[in-house]
Amino acid sequence: xxxxxxxxxxxxxxxxxxxxxxxxxxxxxxxxxxxxxxxxxxxxxxxxxxxxxxxxxxxxxxxxxxxxxxxxxxxxxxxxxxxxxxxxxxxxxxxxxxxxxxxxxxxxxxxxxxxxxxxxxxxxxxxxxxxxxxxxxxxxxxxxxxxxxxxxxxxxxxxxxxxxxxxxxxxxxxxxxxxxxxxxxxxxxxxxxxxxxxxxxxxxxxxxxxxxxxxxxxxxxxxxxxxxxxxxxxxx
Amino acid sequence: xxxxxxxxxxxxxxxxxxxxxxxxxxxxxxxxxxxxxxxxxxxxxxxxxxxxxxxxxxxxxxxxxxxxxxxxxxxxxxxxxxxxxxxxxxxxxxxxxxxxxxxxxxxxxxxxxxxxxxxxxxxxxxxxxxxxxxxxxxxxxxxxxxxxxxxxxxxxxxxxxxxxxxxxxxxxxxxxxxxxxxxxxxxxxxxxxxxxxxxxxxxxxxxxxxxxxxxxxxxxxxxxxxxxxxxxxxxx
DNA sequence: AAGTGGTCTAGACCACTAT
DNA sequence: TAGTGGTCTAGACCACTTT
Numbered sequence: 001x002x003x004x005x006x007x008x009x010x011x012x013x014x015x016x017x018x019x020x021x022x023x024x025x026x027x028x029x030x031x032x033x034x035x036x037x038x039x040x041x042x043x044x045x046x047x048x049x050x051x052x053x054x055x056x057x058x059x060x061x062x063x064x065x066x067x068x069x070x071x072x073x074x075x076x077x078x079x080x081x082x083x084x085x086x087x088x089x090x091x092x093x094x095x096x097x098x099x100x101x102x103x104x105x106x107x108x109x110x111x112x113x114x115x116x117x118x119x120x121x122x123x124x125x126x127x128x129x130x131x132x133x134x135x136x137x138x139x140x141x142x143x144x145x146x147x148x149x150x151x152x153x154x155x156x157x158x159x160x161x162x163x164x165x166x167x168x169x170x171x172x173x174x175x176x177x178x179x180x181x182x183x184x185x186x187x188x189x190x191x192x193x194x195x196x197x198x199x200x201x202x203x204x205x206x207x208x209x210x211x212x213x214x215x216x217x218x219x220x221x222x223x224x225x226x227x228x229x230x231x232x233x234x235x236x
Numbered sequence: 237x238x239x240x241x242x243x244x245x246x247x248x249x250x251x252x253x254x255x256x257x258x259x260x261x262x263x264x265x266x267x268x269x270x271x272x273x274x275x276x277x278x279x280x281x282x283x284x285x286x287x288x289x290x291x292x293x294x295x296x297x298x299x300x301x302x303x304x305x306x307x308x309x310x311x312x313x314x315x316x317x318x319x320x321x322x323x324x325x326x327x328x329x330x331x332x333x334x335x336x337x338x339x340x341x342x343x344x345x346x347x348x349x350x351x352x353x354x355x356x357x358x359x360x361x362x363x364x365x366x367x368x369x370x371x372x373x374x375x376x377x378x379x380x381x382x383x384x385x386x387x388x389x390x391x392x393x394x395x396x397x398x399x400x401x402x403x404x405x406x407x408x409x410x411x412x413x414x415x416x417x418x419x420x421x422x423x424x425x426x427x428x429x430x431x432x433x434x435x436x437x438x439x440x441x442x443x444x445x446x447x448x449x450x451x452x453x454x455x456x457x458x459x460x461x462x463x464x465x466x467x468x469x470x471x472x
Numbered sequence: 473a474a475g476t477g478g479t480c481t482a483g484a485c486c487a488c489t490a491t
Numbered sequence: 492t493a494g495t496g497g498t499c500t501a502g503a504c505c506a507c508t509t510t
Contacts, residue, residue: 015400021495031481032483034270034499035479035481037496037498051495051497052488053487053488053489053496054488054490055488055494056496062402062434064311064402065306065307065308067306067308068305068306069404069456071300076301165459165460167457167459168300168457169455171455172408172409174424174426190408190410215409220405221406222405225399225400257476257477258478259475267499267500268500268501269500269501270499270502274499288508289477289506290507290509291477291509292476
């Protein structure tokens with residue numbers, strides 16, 4: 001029922017205004033209540049309308065906070081424009097610093113695996129990645145990760161071990177001297193920093209790391225509000 | 237039916253593995269097919285599972301690309317920790333430069349409204365905003381925007397005029413000298429740049445602007461994969 | 473042919489809001 | 492009390508994949 005989306009985009013239903021009741025919509029389109037419900041639900045989680053039980057369905061006005069950015073877009077940018085190589089710069093077993101130990105919830109000084117990688121596209125460095133892993137002899141996690149040389153493998157990352165969840169944070173940052181040198185940028189250049197912590201099935205952290213991305217090559221973009229879907233006059 | 241989410245998080249259903257068929261789930265939980273369908277749909281758009289018609293439902297392995305970041309989090313950060321004032325630095329009518337004209341799809345030299353604002357939290361500048369608007373005497377848009385002095389009003393922004401859609405882009409950038417001075421940071425400091433273009437009902441651009449945010453104060457974070465919802469043993 | 477997900481119907485009932 | 496959104500049932504039928 002993109003008809004509804006279209007009507008909102010074209011201003012037939014104005015922000016703040018009320019949509020027809022679900023029973024009216026059912027009659028207008030000659031569908032079952034369940035079908036109307038699903039259509040309205042789609043509009044709700046697109047953020048186009050809000051509903052209040054006992055009152056009705058209303059068109060939301062544009063709110064910047066609704067915007068969602070998909071990381072997919074960034075990883076697509078990594079892959080676009082040429083073959084991407086993953087180059088392993090370092091793989092060593094080192095004792096955890098206090099900081100690493102705190103995040104991974106292990107004892108300070110416990111053995112961890114430290115990995116540094118550089119992603120290159122057509123020989124040009126585009127992303128620098130550092131990662132700390134809990135060292136566990138009983139699991140083949142490390143071996144699996146060492147052999148990650150494809151971009152696909154790195155993004156699915158710890159997938160080889162089948163990890164179920166993780167936390168991600170994006171910040172704007174300035175490149176340090178080593179990162180800048182590796183990425184062939186002036187020190188202090190702005191960059192995206194994507195920090196990640198992956199957890200095991202028991203909910204305990206297993207991996208902590210950062211992707212540093214040249215800011216001139218990557219961005220996050222999105223669309224808020226109606227349109228972009230339909231300005232025509234089709235269904236739903 | 238968070239039971240399913242919980243089972244995935246706890247590893248009962250492993251990444252790559254197959255879930256029971258929808259008919260099995262219907263019997264196990266004694267619900268109607270439609271209910272199972274909805275539960276599975278929720279898992280699908282959380283990115284936890286994929287389905288293939290004629291084959292079955294499978295647990296997805298973790299993919300960084302699934303991650304979505306909500307701008308709401310940033311605007312919440314703006315508002316948290318104290319009262320936010322919106323200070324209007326400049327409001328002038330100027331001819332459009334070639335660049336502005338191209339984005340707003342008007343003639344170069346056409347009259348535009350140029351606004352500069354500073355967001356302050358507890359007297360401390362946190363966000364610098366610049367915006368170009370099409371000047372249209374027939375609409376009270378400008379007057380409405382000039383009177384925006386609350387954070388809420390700025391975020392809903394052009395809402396006063398009831399605009400239906402917009403495009404947003406986030407980039408990491410380095411502060412220029414004027415922005416740095418206003419934000420009381422060293423020039424070249426890293427910052428988030430949130431660029432926006434808002435459109436009218438006819439789909440034509442109306443406004444183009446940028447929010448520059450101190451990177452030390454703001455971040456985007458999110459969670460991917462299972463858990464965070466339920467590690468217990470409830471429904472859905 | 474059998475089994476899978478995907479969509480839909482035509483109602484029933486509930487929770488809430490307005491009057 | 493009447494009208495609203497919200498949830499659910501118990502089937503039917505379709506599209507697709509596997510054997």
